[in-house]
Amino acid sequence: MNVKKRPMRYAHTDGHTDVCYSDNGKYILTCGIDGDVRIWAGLEDDDPSSQCVGEQALTVVCKNDHYYVGTDNNNVQAYSFPGSDRDGIISRFTAAVTHIAISNDGKRIVAGSSDMEIHVSNVGTSKTTVLTGHKAPILGVALDPKDKYVASSSCDGTVRVWTIDDTQTVHSWNCVPVCNAFLAAKCLGRPSWQPKTGHYLAVPHGKEIRIYERETWNKVLSFSHDQVKQDFSISAYSPCGNYLAGCTSGGDICVWNVNLHTCVMSTRHDRGYRICGLAWNPGGNGEIAYCDVMGQLGTIEDCIPSASQDNSSVTQEKTMTVDDMIHLNPIDDDDDDDNENVISLDKIKAELSQPSFFGDNDKLSHAVADDDDDVESKISGVARIAPVCDLQPPFQPSSTPVHLQHRFMVWNSVGIVRCYSTEDENSVDVEFHDTSLHHALHINNFFKHTMATLTDEVLVLACEIQDEAPSKVVCVLLNSWDGSKEWSVDLPEGEEALAIAAGKGWLAVATDTRNLRLFTVAGTQREVVSLPGPVVCVAGHRNRLLTVFHNGMGLPGDQSLGFAVFSLGSGQLQVLTAFQPLSMTPKSTLKWAGFSDEGTPFTLDSAGIIRMFSRKSFWLPLCDTQAHCKGKSDHYFVLGISEKCQNVRCVLCKGSYYPPTTPRPAVAEISLKLPMCEATTEKSVMEERFWRLQLACSTTGDMCKMGLDSFNDKDALDRSIKETVIKLFALACRSGFEYRAVEICDLMPSHHVVQLAMKYASKLGKMNLADKVAEVATRKVDEREQGFQNDQVDNIYTLRYASDMESRFLPSRSMSLEESSSTYGTKVNHLLENATNASTESESLLLAATKQKKCEAQTEIKPLMSLGQKRLNPFKKSVARVESSRGLANLDALYAQQKSDKNKCNSILEQPPPPQKTKIKQTTLSALKPADSPAVRTTAKKLPTFFEWYEKEKDALAEEFPDLSASELSRQGMKRFKGSIQSDTQVPVTNSSAESQTPVPETKKRKSEEESGLHEENPPKKTITSSSSKLMAFAFKKS
Known part of the structure; x- marks a missing residue:
C-alpha cells in the first residue's frame, strides 16, 4: 500500500516533544522542551498560535474545548481551546508531569509524574485518586474506556494495570528498559487500550507489541516487523479499533490490521531519530502525526486502506473462509446439526487455526448468516487463541541490560568489564582483580560490542548485526607468547551472535540460527553444535561449557528451559550431561547461570532461588536470596559462588535487578542454606548443615580424583560431617527417639563413627539401642569389605583418607599398621594391606563389644x-x-x-x-x-x-x-x-x-x-x- 509521508518541519527545540489532535482532527497540538504549546492548522501552517506554559512542557492532550498540559511546574494546567486561556489546575505533584491521558467524555484525567505517583482526577468534582507503587518516574499512562483500569509504564522497568476503585495493582509485566530519569529514557513503553470496549490492551515489549486480554491478562497476539531493529516505544490504537500503530526508538513506524493480523504500513524516519510522540487523527482518515527528539513534527497520510479496499479485502477473506477453505479442511457435518442454514465462522477459524478478529463488541459473538443479514457485513471476533508464553530473550550472565549508557558487560572472579555508550564516548574498560595477571585495558568500541566474557587467558567481545555489517567476534589474548594481541572473525551472513563464553583454551559463540560455534583461544575453528532450541545463555569454566536454551512452549507464565554440560578437554567435545529440562520457580525467568569456583553448575531465577546441579544429576535449591533482602523490590546480582566457603558473592541492588556502575557497589556474601522445614529448630539446623556439607564433600572428592590438591579441604569437611552426625545422634538419644537414632547411624560416613555412637549409647545405659547400632556397624563393615573387593581403584583413592581417619580415632592401631606395612615392597600392596587390616580390626571391634555385652561376668577382666x-x-x-x-x-x-x-x-x-x-x-x-x-x-x-x-x-x-x-x-x-x-x-x-x-x-x-x-x-x-x-x-x- 502506498502511503504519503509528508516532510518533517521544525516545531520545538531539541528535546522531548509531544503531539495530539483536536477532537475534529483539524488542528495539531504540540509541546516541547522549550515550554511552548503550539496549535497547528495542518502541517503546512506557517503561523501556528503559540502559548508559553512554563520552562518545559512534556505532555499535552486535547478534549472538547480544553487542552491540558503537563509542565515542570509540577501540575496539570487546563487551557481553553483554541483561545489558550488559563482555566485552572487539575492536579498537583511534587515533580514534573510526564504524561496525561483523558477519558472519551473528558470528565476524568489520568496524569503521571516523575515523583512516581499517578493521579486520577475527576474534572467535575475535583476528586483525585492517587496510585502509588512504581519505584521510578512514570513514562506513560492509558485510561480504560470503561473507567475501571489504568495502565502505566515506569522507569523501573514495569508496565502495571491498576484498578481505580481500590488503587491496587492487578497485573504487571517487566518489559520496559530500566532507567533513572524520564528524559534519559530511550523507550517509553506506553500502552494503549482498544477504543470503546477496552477488551484488549496493547503493550510494547522489546521488538514487538503484545496484545493482552482484559481481566485474564493473558497474551493473545503479538505484532512485529522483520525490518525493526530497535525496541518499540509507543503503541496506539486507531479510533475505530481495527488498526494498531507502533513506533520504535530507532525511528520505525508500523501499522497493523488487528483483524487480519497483517502489517499494512511500515516506514522509517529519514535520519533514524527516536520517535517520542505519536497520535491518530480522530477524523478516521488514516492520518498519523508524530514527533522526534529533535523537536520536529511530521505526518503520514493514508496509513490505512480506503473503505472500498478494506471492504473488498474483508469480503475476499470471508469468501475464502466460507467457500474455499472448507475444501482445504472439511468440517464435520455434526457441527451444523442444529441448523443447516447456519454458517459458523468461529468453528471454521478454529479448524483452520486462523487469527482472531478483534471487533468493537465486548463479547466474542458468532457471525450468523440468515435471509435478512448479510454474512459479509457482520464480522466480529471468533475463536479465542490459547495464551502464548513470552520466551525469555538471551542474556549474558553477570551483565546488566544493553540499553543502559553505563553498564557492566561482565563481572566475575577474574575482573570487571564496563561499557560506556554515550553521545560523547563509546568505549570498553577492563579491570583485573589481580593486577599481576594483566594491566587494565581501555578499548575504543568501534564495532559497538554488546557482549563480553573474561578469563585469565582471553577477553572475548561480540556485537550484533548492524546495518550491512555482519556480526563479529573479537578475541583479545592476555598472555600470548608470540606477540599476537587479538584476532577476530565474522559470522556468516544473516547469523548473529546472541551469547558467548570462554574457558581454558577455548571459547564458544551461540547464534540465532541455534548454532554453537567453538574456537580455540588462538582462533582455530572447532566443532559446530546444533542446539535443540533458541539459546538463553552460555557459561564456561576450565574445560566445561554450560548451555541453556528454550526447550519448547511452557505453561502460561512459565519458561520451559533445557540445559546441557559439555566437556572440551583434550581437544574433543563430549556431552557430560545430556539435554534435559532446567528446574525453575513457577512464573519466573532465568537471571543468572554459571559454574561455582569448584566447577558445579548453578542457576538463579527471578524469584531469587539459587539452585545447584549435584554430582548425582539432579537440581536442588541451595539459597533464597530474597530472604536476605529487606525491601520487596530489592534483589541480589550474583557474581560467583564458592562451595568451599559455602557462600555466594553478590551485590545488593535496591529497587532494581542490576547494580549501577558508579559508585562502585560493594560486594556482599550470602551463606548457602538448604530450605529445611522448621529451619530455626536445633534439629533442622544440624540436618541442613549435614546435607550441605555432604554436597561440598562430594564436590571436593571429585576434585581430588581429577588431580587437584583438595585433600586438606576434604579432610576438614569429613571432620565437620562426623561432628554434625554425632550431634544429631546425641540429640535423638536425649529426645528419646531411638528409632531415629538408628536411622542416623545409617547416614554416618564410616563404621568408626558408628562405633563412637555405640559407645555413647552404652554410656547412656541404652543397651537395646547399642545392640541396634552394633548391627549397623557390622553391616557397614561388611559393605566396606565388599567394596574393597569389587573396586580396588576406588580403594586406593579413598585410602588417602583412611589412614587419617584411623589415626584420628585409633591412633595406636594406625601406628601399628605403618610398622607392619614397611615389610612390603610396593606402595599399592601397602595400601591394600592396610585396608585389609583395617577392615579386620573393625570387625574385631564389633565382635569384642558384642561378646562383652553377652558375657557380663567376663567383662571384669x-x-x-x-x-x-x-x-x-x-x-x-x-x-x-x-x-x-x-x-x-x-x-x-x-x-x-x-x-x-x-x-x-x-x-x-x-x-x-x-x-x-x-x-x-x-x-x-x-x-x-x-x-x-x-x-x-x-x-x-x-x-x-x-x-x-x-x-x-x-x-x-x-x-x-x-x-x-x-x-x-x-x-x-x-x-x-x-x-x-x-x-x-x-x-x-x-x-x-x-x-x-x-x-x-x-x-x-x-x-x-x-x-x-x-x-x-x-x-x-x-x-x-x-x-x-x-x-x-x-x-x-x-x-
Whole structure:
C-alpha cells in the first residue's frame, strides 16, 4: 500500500516533544522542551498560535474545548481551546508531569509524574485518586474506556494495570528498559487500550507489541516487523479499533490490521531519530502525526486502506473462509446439526487455526448468516487463541541490560568489564582483580560490542548485526607468547551472535540460527553444535561449557528451559550431561547461570532461588536470596559462588535487578542454606548443615580424583560431617527417639563413627539401642569389605583418607599398621594391606563389644580394661629411653634381626590357605600392638582368638607368674598365644628366620622357670629392639 509521508518541519527545540489532535482532527497540538504549546492548522501552517506554559512542557492532550498540559511546574494546567486561556489546575505533584491521558467524555484525567505517583482526577468534582507503587518516574499512562483500569509504564522497568476503585495493582509485566530519569529514557513503553470496549490492551515489549486480554491478562497476539531493529516505544490504537500503530526508538513506524493480523504500513524516519510522540487523527482518515527528539513534527497520510479496499479485502477473506477453505479442511457435518442454514465462522477459524478478529463488541459473538443479514457485513471476533508464553530473550550472565549508557558487560572472579555508550564516548574498560595477571585495558568500541566474557587467558567481545555489517567476534589474548594481541572473525551472513563464553583454551559463540560455534583461544575453528532450541545463555569454566536454551512452549507464565554440560578437554567435545529440562520457580525467568569456583553448575531465577546441579544429576535449591533482602523490590546480582566457603558473592541492588556502575557497589556474601522445614529448630539446623556439607564433600572428592590438591579441604569437611552426625545422634538419644537414632547411624560416613555412637549409647545405659547400632556397624563393615573387593581403584583413592581417619580415632592401631606395612615392597600392596587390616580390626571391634555385652561376668577382666584405658603403648618404660641412648652401637645386630623378621613375615604371607594368611596377619598386628583395647583384638574363624584363649589360660598364667601385674600378665599371655599359633600352622621357615626365632622359646622357658625379676629385664630389651628397628629401617631407606 502506498502511503504519503509528508516532510518533517521544525516545531520545538531539541528535546522531548509531544503531539495530539483536536477532537475534529483539524488542528495539531504540540509541546516541547522549550515550554511552548503550539496549535497547528495542518502541517503546512506557517503561523501556528503559540502559548508559553512554563520552562518545559512534556505532555499535552486535547478534549472538547480544553487542552491540558503537563509542565515542570509540577501540575496539570487546563487551557481553553483554541483561545489558550488559563482555566485552572487539575492536579498537583511534587515533580514534573510526564504524561496525561483523558477519558472519551473528558470528565476524568489520568496524569503521571516523575515523583512516581499517578493521579486520577475527576474534572467535575475535583476528586483525585492517587496510585502509588512504581519505584521510578512514570513514562506513560492509558485510561480504560470503561473507567475501571489504568495502565502505566515506569522507569523501573514495569508496565502495571491498576484498578481505580481500590488503587491496587492487578497485573504487571517487566518489559520496559530500566532507567533513572524520564528524559534519559530511550523507550517509553506506553500502552494503549482498544477504543470503546477496552477488551484488549496493547503493550510494547522489546521488538514487538503484545496484545493482552482484559481481566485474564493473558497474551493473545503479538505484532512485529522483520525490518525493526530497535525496541518499540509507543503503541496506539486507531479510533475505530481495527488498526494498531507502533513506533520504535530507532525511528520505525508500523501499522497493523488487528483483524487480519497483517502489517499494512511500515516506514522509517529519514535520519533514524527516536520517535517520542505519536497520535491518530480522530477524523478516521488514516492520518498519523508524530514527533522526534529533535523537536520536529511530521505526518503520514493514508496509513490505512480506503473503505472500498478494506471492504473488498474483508469480503475476499470471508469468501475464502466460507467457500474455499472448507475444501482445504472439511468440517464435520455434526457441527451444523442444529441448523443447516447456519454458517459458523468461529468453528471454521478454529479448524483452520486462523487469527482472531478483534471487533468493537465486548463479547466474542458468532457471525450468523440468515435471509435478512448479510454474512459479509457482520464480522466480529471468533475463536479465542490459547495464551502464548513470552520466551525469555538471551542474556549474558553477570551483565546488566544493553540499553543502559553505563553498564557492566561482565563481572566475575577474574575482573570487571564496563561499557560506556554515550553521545560523547563509546568505549570498553577492563579491570583485573589481580593486577599481576594483566594491566587494565581501555578499548575504543568501534564495532559497538554488546557482549563480553573474561578469563585469565582471553577477553572475548561480540556485537550484533548492524546495518550491512555482519556480526563479529573479537578475541583479545592476555598472555600470548608470540606477540599476537587479538584476532577476530565474522559470522556468516544473516547469523548473529546472541551469547558467548570462554574457558581454558577455548571459547564458544551461540547464534540465532541455534548454532554453537567453538574456537580455540588462538582462533582455530572447532566443532559446530546444533542446539535443540533458541539459546538463553552460555557459561564456561576450565574445560566445561554450560548451555541453556528454550526447550519448547511452557505453561502460561512459565519458561520451559533445557540445559546441557559439555566437556572440551583434550581437544574433543563430549556431552557430560545430556539435554534435559532446567528446574525453575513457577512464573519466573532465568537471571543468572554459571559454574561455582569448584566447577558445579548453578542457576538463579527471578524469584531469587539459587539452585545447584549435584554430582548425582539432579537440581536442588541451595539459597533464597530474597530472604536476605529487606525491601520487596530489592534483589541480589550474583557474581560467583564458592562451595568451599559455602557462600555466594553478590551485590545488593535496591529497587532494581542490576547494580549501577558508579559508585562502585560493594560486594556482599550470602551463606548457602538448604530450605529445611522448621529451619530455626536445633534439629533442622544440624540436618541442613549435614546435607550441605555432604554436597561440598562430594564436590571436593571429585576434585581430588581429577588431580587437584583438595585433600586438606576434604579432610576438614569429613571432620565437620562426623561432628554434625554425632550431634544429631546425641540429640535423638536425649529426645528419646531411638528409632531415629538408628536411622542416623545409617547416614554416618564410616563404621568408626558408628562405633563412637555405640559407645555413647552404652554410656547412656541404652543397651537395646547399642545392640541396634552394633548391627549397623557390622553391616557397614561388611559393605566396606565388599567394596574393597569389587573396586580396588576406588580403594586406593579413598585410602588417602583412611589412614587419617584411623589415626584420628585409633591412633595406636594406625601406628601399628605403618610398622607392619614397611615389610612390603610396593606402595599399592601397602595400601591394600592396610585396608585389609583395617577392615579386620573393625570387625574385631564389633565382635569384642558384642561378646562383652553377652558375657557380663567376663567383662571384669582387669588386663583387658587396663589395656582399653591405655591406648598409647602402655608397655613402654623409662628404661627403653636409657637403652636407646646407646643408639647406633648395635646397628649390625639390629639389621640382622630386622632381616630375619622380614623373612619370617614373607614366609608367612606365602601360605596358600587364605584363612591361615588372615590368622598370621592378625597375630602380627597383635604382636606389634599389645596395648590395644580388648575390643581391638582380632578373631579367627577356625583357630581360637586371643580373647578365647586368654579366658581359658588366665588362671594358669596367674599361678605361673604370681608377681606380674595385669598388663604384664596379658603381655606374657600374648607371647604364649603367638607361639601356639605358629606351632599349629606349621609355617616353613628359612635358616635365618629359624635362627632368629630360636631365642623366643628359650626366653619363654626361662621366664617360666625364673622369677619376675628376670621377666622385668626382658621386656625393655624387646622395646629397645622395636624402637631401634625403626631407626635402622629409616637408615637403610636413606642409604
